[in-house]
Amino acid sequence: MGTAPAQLFPEFLVDTFGLPGVLGEVVAALIAAAVVGNIVLAFTGVAGPWAKRKITAAFTDRIAVNRVGPFGLLIIPASAVQLLAKELIVPEGVDRPTWDIAPVILPASALLGFSVIPMGRLGPINFQLADPEVGFALVFAFASIASVSLVMAGYASNNKYSLLGGLRAVAQNLAYEIPLIVTAMSVVIFAGTLQMSGIVGAQTTTLVTVAGIDIPAWYAFVNPFAFVLFLTANMAEIGRNPFDIPEAPTEIVAGYQTEYSSAYFVLFYLGEFVHIFLGGAILAVTFLGGASGPGPESIGFIWFVVKIWGFFLFTQWARSALPRVRIDQLIEIGWKGMLVLSFANLVLTAVIVGVIA
Template sequence: MSALLQSKTLLPETIANLLGLSGTLGAIIGGLIGAFVIANLLLVQTAVAGPWAKRKITAAFTDRIAVNRIGPFGLLVIVADAVRLLSKELVIPEGVDRPAWDLGPLVIPFSALLGFAVIPMGSGIQLADPETGIVFAFAAGSIASVGLIMMGYSSNNKFSLLGGLRAIASNIAYEIPLVITGASVILFTGTLQTSAIVAQQSEPLISIAGVTIPQWFAFVNPFAFVLFVIANLAEVGRNPFDIPEAPTEIVAGYQTEYSSVYFVLIYLGEFIHIFLGGAIAATLFLGGPAGPVLPGFIWFTIKIWLFYFFTQWVRSAIPRLRVDQFLDVGWKGMLVLSFANLALTAIIVGVIA
């Protein structure tokens, strides 16, 4: 069993022990410092993914060069974009519902960061490990839909309202298949605890010519993995499911009336949600941080970045669905297939047991 699985010490406990603290005070301080460290690691990766990597990947697909003149490989465009956006005036339209309009952009990044609290990222790199961990991750990620709805109805703009309504449609049509497909993994593991789900995937599945293939649920049930990835694309709002934004149809949907720091928060939350989607997929189907030779945290980072690269590839390669097609795929396709997968998985587990 890997070092991650042998280590039951969570990151806050490790920090508290290093500081010589114990009891409630140690748990609080260790938790705050651990959350601060994890959040900043994710924010740094998001800063690279948004202003720089997104442009580079899209340019590669469209035979362009993208950013290359500001710093080495254009990396300082991250700083330039931050200064440019944060220095812009925050324009507040007339007639907005200020409490909801102000809180909406904060809800999106907060919900995504909250979901990472229960994700095992490496040996001892996990903030919390409750028995209902994977349910908490799904629930935290879904809070973002509340933020989208708040921004949509509070902006006093019909295009923003349409974006908020589409966000509701997206949430209902695709989050149900996402959770049901995730539940098929729970049938195999018999637990909702994320560390236990990762632990069961460390067992060998089959050995071929001396090479041992681990019991990752992407290998055990590839159909469920494909369904989960597709539903996850809709959950994070990437093509062909970026209906709530739809720039060519509704300007920018729920974010039409936002600028300056609020615009930054919205896009920050969008990219953190992509990484959260990759983290949940890695935890349920790809062995979490498990991998040969390299430390677990490195493997975890590689897996969530591979999911990010996949979302950008799909964004460049597949056109957006119409809203009616979008709902048809969700209700008539994904929902039916996810229940079929759940039923088939239950039968297989019942026979094996």
């Protein structure tokens, strides 16, 4: 089902530059990973210090950064210098090296997730590093490592607010990881494959034509109920409002990251935003046709970027518009609501696909 996948980015580099043997493949893989990683980090560099402030100000009728460079864009390097120049304070009683490792794991887990995401083509380049047959399972496995980082930070900080943040992260992950994956499995049933390119390819057909306009067979249109479930669970998974329980600044100061400063705080801050874009990328691949959109396939990367930035815009709207739920409400929504609905959706999808097939 769908079209054959284009040449992967590392393979393109091997053929283009004639890199010989296994060493050439390794070099090509490292170069491709560096390019994709820097693209994602550039998105987060713009989103965190600048776009987040501008979008939140627009939603709340305030004026955001507008004095440091054109449109306030120079706040990006200014904020980086400001944060990195701060003293790294290590509180007494922390459990090192656990305290040191935790900030590294959070962004690393999200960047690993992008290794199997088909980000589409830009000209002859296909921005996908690997396309294993179980890529769909791998991306969720990589993303779930983030919870380990939050638990490590909360436990190692020797701070009761940090510990509460870490415990909340575990509770939230358990409550929403299962509905997230179960809902995603309904997409796998439709596509008939766990391969990321296959899931995207299955959505390239036309679902229906209305007034001469072709509506694509994106799973958001095929099964909007599953799309809403997945979007809600995804928001909880990345810890965005109304599910920002692990940090909850008004309740537990900043939760798991209370005791972190300087470069370590930057890594946590960076990791949060990389995970937002990873969540948007997974949503785009599973329900929004990946890199597909109007125009030639060679500009698919642009459509993919539009979709993940659209998801980022949605998270910032939720941050400004939706109040945070209590921890007991969070658990009740997850176990009594999302879990039941996700399994009901899975069974219904299996029945429908079985009858049609």
